[in-house]
Amino acid sequence: MRYLEEFQDPALAQRLLADIRATVTRPWALMEVCGGQTHSIIRHGLDQLLPEEIELIHGPGCPVCVTPLEVIDKALEIAARPGVIFCSFGDMLRVPGSDRDLFQVKSAGGDVRVVYSPLDALRIAQDNPQRQVVFFGIGFETTAPPDAMTVHQASRLGIRNFSLLVSHVRVPPAIMALMESPTCRVQGFLAAGHVCSVMGTAEYPELAERYRVPIVVTGFEPLDILEGVRLAVRQLERGEAKVENAYPRAVREEGNPAARAMIEDVFEVTDRAWRGIGTIPGSGWQLSEKYREFDAERRFSVGGITTVEPAECRSGEVLQGLLKPHECGAFGTVCTPRTPLGATMVSSEGACAAYYLYRRLGTGAPAAAGGSAAVGSREVSSVG
Amino acid sequence: MCLAVPGKVLEIEERDGTRMAVVDFGGVVKDVCLEYLPDLEVGEYAIVHVGFALQKLDEESALRTLELFAEIGALQEEFGDPWVSAAEAAAGGEEQR
Ligand code: SF4
DSSP states (O other): OOTTGGGGOHHHHHHHHHHHHHHOOSOEEEEEEEHHHHHHHHHTTHHHHSOTTEEEEEEEEOHHHHSOHHHHHHHHHHHTSTTEEEEEOGGGTTOOOSSOOHHHHHHTTOEEEEOSSHHHHHHHHHHOTTSEEEEEEEESTTTHHHHHHHHHHHHHHTOTTEEEEEEEEOHHHHHHHHHHSTTOOOOEEEEEHHHHHHHOSTTSHHHHHHTTOOEEEEOSSHHHHHHHHHHHHHHHHHTOOOEEESOTTTOOTTOOHHHHHHHHHHEEEEEEEETTTEEEEEEEEEEOGGGGGGBHHHHTTOTTOOOOOOTTOOHHHHHTTSSOGGGSTTBTTTBOSSSOSSGGGTSTTSHHHHHHHTTOOSOOSOOSSHHHHHHHHHHHHHHO | OOOOEEEEEEEEEEETTEEEEEEEETTEEEEEEOTTOTTOOTTOEEEEETTEEEEEOOHHHHHHHHHHHHHHHHHHHHHSOHHHHHHHHHHHHHHTO
């Protein structure tokens, strides 16, 4: 079974596109929640292949992008301390803090290590009992179970020199915040498939009903995304607003109960600030009382840091779908992946980096005619 | 990093009281924790994120979805405008390379 290639089949993609074209009668704005989906959409030029009535708004679902500056600064401060081994996923290295990034901390002598899994950080803690090992725990509901399990293991195995700098975020409260905003243009959501692989779909019917908005659980391959769009558009054209699952091979209604139970044991819901957006009530997780001794913020007393965002960076608007990346004055000039002003330019899942990487420097609106879509895609293939 | 990717289980073993697997991601092989999917067996596919298997990939459902996509197109071919479909197919074949 080849789960990847088959869901990239160009002939089937054309069939889905034809069905969407036959269904759509007027303009609709859909938001793909997850940065992984944004990346896939831009990489494959899907936004340019869709009928011009359909606008895809890029959502805030890139954990690297929404991790608040305060937390980055706390990470930098902890990482610079002698005796600390600071472990992180690679895409946090270049995220700009107030005056430096993790990469620079490392160049200045800090022991910063890139790991594939939080369990690798735990192993490093076991191997270095005299050092303090901190793992940078950021991410959505997909990353929460791995981090929860790692803290649970640290506790079970009595590894006391390990701690977690936690900045976990949850999708449903963010959808709520977006829909409550007076500037919101979103009429339908492509919900993040892998978040739902863990959490299931139980949190969404209430939101679909309250905001009269279709929510379609969507995967990441081109066909998955087109199917998400197809189902969302079909609902909108029919005046429906319900939860549908366009990614059944990886998402069951109940999610992963074991992972959810572990999250509930290790974490508790808290208010969380999102970079560029602000504080969203109940949108985060922090360590529960039972595991609080593993909280790096407490262990290193870095509670008091406050910060200011660079004024030129408009990533807040980008993250809310109010602005396309290339409409930012700094895009591609002052701000590039080498010299990022905002986190959306750093992470490969950030909308600004996706636009930069796939050369969406020119006209903003999705291509109107088939001709320009082909041009867009050719540019894409020349890059990738 | 938010990306989770499907991989195939090659081996399963107990390590430090934790169920671990060796998983193949199209040639790249990694250690993966199975604590959240204890029933996963060798030869099966799962969605893996930062070293943890989070959900089993259901082959039957994948095949059903692909069949559905093929049917959708069949209807379009039957009732759609053949010139439009032909133009799209030509453009599409080129674009998707
Ligand atoms: S292009 Fe750079 S400065 Fe502009 S919004 Fe994106 S990250 Fe911020």
